Amino acid sequence: MITIQNNNNERRILLLDSQFNLEESPDFPEYLFDAVFIFNESVEQTQNILNDINPITSQKCCYKPLFVARSLEGKMGDYASVIDGYIDDWNDKDALNKVEDIINRRNELGLNTPEEKILSSNQLFVRLTRFLIIRNNLIMHPVLENGSSSGYVIPIYNLFYKLGWYKLSESFVFVQSMVEKGYFRTTQFLNRIYLCPKCQHSHLLYIESCPKCNNSMIHSEEVIHHFRCANITPEHTYNFGGQLRCPKCHQMLHHIGVDYDRPATVFTCDVCNNSFLQAKMQALCSNCQSVSDVKSLVPINVYVYEITKEGIYAITSLNIGFSIYTEFHDNFLEFNRFVNRIRLLAEQKFSGRILGDVLVGKIWIIDSTSATVRNRAELLAQVCQYFPNNKVSAANNITYINAIATDYKGDQEQAVLDFQIMLSEAIRAAAYVLRPGEKICYTYMKLEGNGSNIDDFLNDLNFVATNPDDSVDYDPNAINPNGDRQVDSPLLKDDGTVETEIEAIDLNKPAEVPNDTEDTQESGNTSFLNKVKDSICHIFSSH
Ligand SMILES: [Zn+2]
Ligand SMILES: [Zn+2]
Ligand SMILES: [Zn+2]
Structure with missing residues (x-):
C-alpha cells in the first residue's frame, strides 16, 4: 500500500508498507510529498525498502524526513543512520517537529531543489555529506565492525558501501581531499591500521615464511x-x-x-x-588473495571527523560537485578566480602587453521551456577535457572557457573562428549529457573597446545570449565519447592525473601491470594510497 496523507502541519507524508518502485512511478512525483513513513514491522523488509527509498540515493526522497515503525528502534543496524525517527503515528509531536526542522534547515541551506541523479561515487559522497549537514550530524565517528571490509566504518558510509555505491579507495580519496580543503577536520585519533595494498581490505592473514x-x-x-x-x-x-x-x-x-x-x-x-x-612476515588478503610483504601494507590513520563551518558552506554550495570532480582537471578554476583571471587578461590586453583577442566561450543547456538548467558535472568534466589548454569554469548555469586567440600568420579572424569551431565540436561531443527536450548551446564573448569596458565585459559573463551561435538538440542515440569508461564512476576515471599515476605504478612494479578494468581501477587507487602512506607514516620500515 502506498498513499499520501497530510500531517497536522499540512505537510504531505508518503506512507508505504512494502517495496515499491517509487523512482519509476509517474503517480508519485517528487514534489507531491514532503516526508516519508515506512510502516512495516519487519526489520528485513524495512531494510529492503530502504535500499531504494532513502534520503540519500533516492531522487524523489532526497534529504526528506524519513520515519519507520517504532518497534524497529535499535534493530536497524547501519540503516539507522538514514532514519529520522521511529514512530507509530505521523502526528506524534516529535515527528511533527522533526519534519519542520528538516524542511526549514534545507531551506536555510538552499538545498531545497531536486538533486541530479547520482552517476559517480563523488556525487554520492556530496549527497551523503549534505544529508548529514541538514541533520546537523557533523561528527563522523568510525566504529569497529566485525565483517566490515575496512575494519573501522562510519555507519552511514558503510551502508552505501554495502549497497555497492562506491569502492573503498574512493571514499579514502574523498575524505582525504575534504580534509586537505579544510572541509573536514580530525577531532580524535582512534587507531592506525594496515590495509591490503591491492584492494584496501582489512581482512589479512599474517604468515611467517622462509x-x-x-x-x-x-x-x-x-x-x-x-x-x-x-x-x-x-x-x-x-x-x-x-x-x-x-x-x-x-x-x-x-x-x-x-x-x-x-x-x-x-x-x-x-x-x-x-x-x-x-621469518619473513607476509600478509595474505582474504579478499583479493594477494600476498604482500607487511612493509607494503597501506597504513591508514583512523580518525573521528567533523564537518567544519567552511565545509558546510562549501558542500552546500552548488559548485561543490564540480570542484570535487574537476580537481583532477588542472584547467578548472573556481568562478571568482576565473573572473579575476579575465580581469587581469583584459588589463594586459588594454595596456598592450598581450596580443590576440581575449575570448570567453559559454556553454549552457536549456530545457523544453527554454529555461537554463543547472550545471552538470559531466558536462564540465567533458569541457575540461576538450579544452585542456584553456581555463574552464562554471557558474550561473553556464560553463565557461577562456581563450586568448592569436594567429601568428596575422589572420586574427581565423583564430577567433577556430575557437568557435572548437566550441561547436565541444557541444556535439557533450550532447550525450542532454535529457529529452533539452538543447545544448554555445556563444562566445570577445573583449573589445578600451579599459573602461572591463566591468561591463565581466558583468556580461553572468548572462546567456538569447540567440546562441550554435546548438544541438537532445538525441537519444548520442554517445559518450568516453562511453567505454562509463561502467564505474566515469568522471573520476576520465581524469588524466589518475592515468598518469597508474603509469607511474607500472614503471615501479612492472610485474603488476593491470590486465583488466577492475585491476586498473584498483591500481590507480593504490597509487593514491601509496601517496597517503608516504605522507602519513612508515611504521614497518622504521625498524
Ligand atoms: Zn625454505
Ligand atoms: Zn662444545
Ligand atoms: Zn586484498
Missing part, C-alpha cells in the same frame, strides 16, 4: 651455546638419547647458565632446510 623459498612450512627451535667450545647450533644437534651433548666437542651439557645457554631462537624451513633468525 625468506629463501617463501614457504610457510617452517619450525622454530632454540639455539644452544656451549660455553666451553663456543659451539652455537640448534638444539636438535645436541640431542643425544634424551640428553644434551655438544656436537662439536662431545661433552655432556649439565647446567644452563653454567656450561651453556639458549641465546636465540632460529627458524628452519622444512622445505628447503634453510635456517634463519627472522
Whole structure:
C-alpha cells in the first residue's frame, strides 16, 4: 500500500508498507510529498525498502524526513543512520517537529531543489555529506565492525558501501581531499591500521615464511651455546638419547647458565632446510588473495571527523560537485578566480602587453521551456577535457572557457573562428549529457573597446545570449565519447592525473601491470594510497 496523507502541519507524508518502485512511478512525483513513513514491522523488509527509498540515493526522497515503525528502534543496524525517527503515528509531536526542522534547515541551506541523479561515487559522497549537514550530524565517528571490509566504518558510509555505491579507495580519496580543503577536520585519533595494498581490505592473514623459498612450512627451535667450545647450533644437534651433548666437542651439557645457554631462537624451513633468525612476515588478503610483504601494507590513520563551518558552506554550495570532480582537471578554476583571471587578461590586453583577442566561450543547456538548467558535472568534466589548454569554469548555469586567440600568420579572424569551431565540436561531443527536450548551446564573448569596458565585459559573463551561435538538440542515440569508461564512476576515471599515476605504478612494479578494468581501477587507487602512506607514516620500515 502506498498513499499520501497530510500531517497536522499540512505537510504531505508518503506512507508505504512494502517495496515499491517509487523512482519509476509517474503517480508519485517528487514534489507531491514532503516526508516519508515506512510502516512495516519487519526489520528485513524495512531494510529492503530502504535500499531504494532513502534520503540519500533516492531522487524523489532526497534529504526528506524519513520515519519507520517504532518497534524497529535499535534493530536497524547501519540503516539507522538514514532514519529520522521511529514512530507509530505521523502526528506524534516529535515527528511533527522533526519534519519542520528538516524542511526549514534545507531551506536555510538552499538545498531545497531536486538533486541530479547520482552517476559517480563523488556525487554520492556530496549527497551523503549534505544529508548529514541538514541533520546537523557533523561528527563522523568510525566504529569497529566485525565483517566490515575496512575494519573501522562510519555507519552511514558503510551502508552505501554495502549497497555497492562506491569502492573503498574512493571514499579514502574523498575524505582525504575534504580534509586537505579544510572541509573536514580530525577531532580524535582512534587507531592506525594496515590495509591490503591491492584492494584496501582489512581482512589479512599474517604468515611467517622462509625468506629463501617463501614457504610457510617452517619450525622454530632454540639455539644452544656451549660455553666451553663456543659451539652455537640448534638444539636438535645436541640431542643425544634424551640428553644434551655438544656436537662439536662431545661433552655432556649439565647446567644452563653454567656450561651453556639458549641465546636465540632460529627458524628452519622444512622445505628447503634453510635456517634463519627472522621469518619473513607476509600478509595474505582474504579478499583479493594477494600476498604482500607487511612493509607494503597501506597504513591508514583512523580518525573521528567533523564537518567544519567552511565545509558546510562549501558542500552546500552548488559548485561543490564540480570542484570535487574537476580537481583532477588542472584547467578548472573556481568562478571568482576565473573572473579575476579575465580581469587581469583584459588589463594586459588594454595596456598592450598581450596580443590576440581575449575570448570567453559559454556553454549552457536549456530545457523544453527554454529555461537554463543547472550545471552538470559531466558536462564540465567533458569541457575540461576538450579544452585542456584553456581555463574552464562554471557558474550561473553556464560553463565557461577562456581563450586568448592569436594567429601568428596575422589572420586574427581565423583564430577567433577556430575557437568557435572548437566550441561547436565541444557541444556535439557533450550532447550525450542532454535529457529529452533539452538543447545544448554555445556563444562566445570577445573583449573589445578600451579599459573602461572591463566591468561591463565581466558583468556580461553572468548572462546567456538569447540567440546562441550554435546548438544541438537532445538525441537519444548520442554517445559518450568516453562511453567505454562509463561502467564505474566515469568522471573520476576520465581524469588524466589518475592515468598518469597508474603509469607511474607500472614503471615501479612492472610485474603488476593491470590486465583488466577492475585491476586498473584498483591500481590507480593504490597509487593514491601509496601517496597517503608516504605522507602519513612508515611504521614497518622504521625498524
Ligand atoms: Zn662444545
Ligand atoms: Zn625454505
Ligand atoms: Zn586484498
